[in-house]
Amino acid sequence: MATGRTHRPATRSRGIPEATVARLPLYLRALTALSERSVPTVSSEELAAAAGVNSAKLRKDFSYLGSYGTRGVGYDVEYLVYQISRELGLTQDWPVVIVGIGNLGAALANYGGFASRGFRVAALIDADPAMAGKPVAGIPVQHTDELEKIIKDNGVSIGVIATPAGAAQPVCDRLVAAGVTSILNFAPTVLSVPDGVDVRKVDLSIELQILAFHEQRKAGEEAAGTESAAAAAVARNDSAEQGPDGDVPAVMPA
Amino acid sequence: MATGRTHRPATRSRGIPEATVARLPLYLRALTALSERSVPTVSSEELAAAAGVNSAKLRKDFSYLGSYGTRGVGYDVEYLVYQISRELGLTQDWPVVIVGIGNLGAALANYGGFASRGFRVAALIDADPAMAGKPVAGIPVQHTDELEKIIKDNGVSIGVIATPAGAAQPVCDRLVAAGVTSILNFAPTVLSVPDGVDVRKVDLSIELQILAFHEQRKAGEEAAGTESAAAAAVARNDSAEQGPDGDVPAVMPA
């Protein structure tokens, strides 16, 4: 019910599987490295190794783009760089705004990987009036009041949110209302957006928690005994006391 | 080339699907928010909405952990917080090291989301001797020479790499050799690690490129003329030299 705002389209875009799209930047990076070393052609096997994927998967991925290889030879590096760049839309200029210039926002502004491909930081925006005018990465920070004007004047369609969690949804709403249709969210919150708007999230805390899960499994792999003894291999801390439904919680994160 | 070092185990860990593990931190965050508001119980429908997922998916995810709900009522918030925390291994202390204290590394060191759950920043490590002793986020930066000693003295099993791309693999090798078995990689490189070591990567540039792909699709949904004509002409030409060589980005970030 109340599906005015959906969380994910998740639909396959124009025949190219989502999983393939997510790997194209990986291939592009490997190909660019080969291009700089003036390597003329590369086989699926070599390129797959460089990108860290299975060679059959790579060939299938490329087959969605078209038949760009030559049997018996491999792929032309320069040609493939161009085709993938074009498919990803990197042959055009993408102005982006970064909202929330704290530690992370500033780091993003300074990150070379943004500007190096089609992405150009059009503006840095922060809610703190004291930040206004202060240059970060050579770009003066502007106040949130200017957000709508900045988006429209620069034709920005991609926004990066690096605000605290509480500010993320309001900022997101304003970005979308002003015309942004793609959002990269670094704030630890689930964003609600209307249909037609893409959201990708990067969550440092979640990544660590996933690692911790596997780490715990590894630690308890050989210690086969009671479940509380399983974690004893590495950890000295075990406050886990399983009980009835109403027992005491132990952790209090934010 | 066949490598002795695999890139992904990808195997289901102990019955809990990988996709489910990746969502547990999301549920935990939503539950923690409810817990702070002293909400006693929550239905799968409500919690799913808060976490931005389908309710059937949420129930199936929880079913892998056990039967922790009460039919007709829902889930006990506190109990579920505890169960998920335990499953993720957050009831124990995880010392982590951050290697590479540049803009991003410093932002990570200051990031509250790390310390707020079981994760403790045990050390900050950088290759620049000028950084040594300088405090970042209240923690003095140590030189790379100390890496092995730090890992062993603190029993660190999780490492975060925030170095430039070129330094990432050597740093990774040293971390692994010293005993680290889980790595969170922010450097734009594919890392090779031995079996038994987990790597998760966070790549800002890749996320933006994926957004650009979908953005381009949205924009080109109705207008399909101008540039695709030139691209189509190029597409049937298999020479190594393609059109105006300036249109190929051919750039590589750090």
Added chain:
DNA sequence: CCATCTTTGTGCACACGTTCACAAAGACAT
């Protein structure tokens, strides 16, 4: 021009993930 060799492109089978739909389980009122 033919034979041989390399490497692509893909059909197929299988594994994984998602969603629907519903029976079973319990709460609650009468």
Added chain:
DNA sequence: ATGTCTTTGTGAACGTGTGCACAAAGATGG
């Protein structure tokens, strides 16, 4: 108790992703 109502837990169908294995395509050499 009995019936009704709510919500979980899960079987089953479906969709997506992965990897093997091999025929087809082209290069290369005699």
